[in-house]
Amino acid sequence: MPESNRLSESTGWIDLDFVERERTPCPIVEKGIRHHLAGLSLSNTVVLLEDLGVKRSRTAVHNWVQKADLQPAAGESPDRVAVDQKAIRINDEQYWLYAAVDPETNRILHARLFPTYTIAIAREFLTELTEKHAVEDAMFLVDDADDLIGGLRKEGLSYRVQQHGHRNAVERVFREVERRTSSFSNCFSHVEPPTAETWLQAHAVWWNHA
Template sequence: MPEISRLSGNRDWIDLDFVERERTPELAMKIGIQSHVAGLSLSNTVGLLDSLGVQRSKKAIHDWVQKADLQPESGRSPNQIALDETVIRINDEQFWLYAAADPQTNQLLHVRLFSTTTTALTEIFLRELQQKHDVETAVFLVDGAQHLQTALQRAGLRFQMRRHGNRNAVERIFRELKRRTSSFSNCFSHVEPETAEKWLQSFARWHNAPN
């Protein structure tokens, strides 16, 4: 399918090891995953693939994204980490998206979705972050949220209160995330929180990928 090969964008970050007996060409699958993760709705992604001669359902594309299980790569050693949270709505319920970003590279290090925001959940997020990356000497940049500061203190991690400057990195990413999900009315409808979290983690992997 020469039409597909003309579409731009690096797709090496999409691992299709989950594929066993799939009749869809791998390049078409990668385009479908890339397009939906980048903010194209499932309906529009179906239309895109159809224009390239590939007929697949919304469920098929949804399943590709979920099975790919994409997440930010591990093994980073950032000097600073911007830590923040924002509200995501799922089926008209409020959930909290936690994110840690490297302000020097503007890359997401870790993202998780929780039903609320507490010190205990922040500690869970930080433990997972520590398992993925070398953050022991990093300085965390946080706002005035007390539960973030308390969790960092308990973990023995250094932090600074900062409302501007490098901490804005994660806020810029949140704005981009909400812009790209605007086609979903910034609200995941008819999905489970685990499904939404996988999409958000896939978005983080796409966000970090080279163009």
């Protein structure tokens, strides 16, 4: 395959079990997923692969990301957790991206997309977070969002209202999401919310390994 020696970078964080059903070699799929999540649009990712001698469609690259089903790894035990939510446009509707970040490492611990923001939604997000990571004794850093404060109280988790400092870790994550979704005109178009959520979670995995 032309220039296949340029595809030797290790990407152990991408589970390529699904590639058994693909006609594309694993290094090519890794390259496509990694570069798309890092910043290339689908169209530019296709151009990159063409430069390497492989012709694949935008749909193929999109499907690789979806099939990889990337999720931030479990098992962390941070002393602090920065949490927040941010509005995300999907087609003509507004959804809310909830994220939890370890401010010491800037790693995304958990990310979910919800159709609204309420105390009940915040509790669901926090319950999932505590099931994935040992955060019961962590100090949660939050702004003045009523839903998150209410959820933290209901779950019996310690929190501190903080606008800056360590809580900036989650703001950096959201700025990166804004940068990436700018290539989608700041909106996920022609996709269902679960598809957008899968992409956002995959991007979180890339962020943790970048």
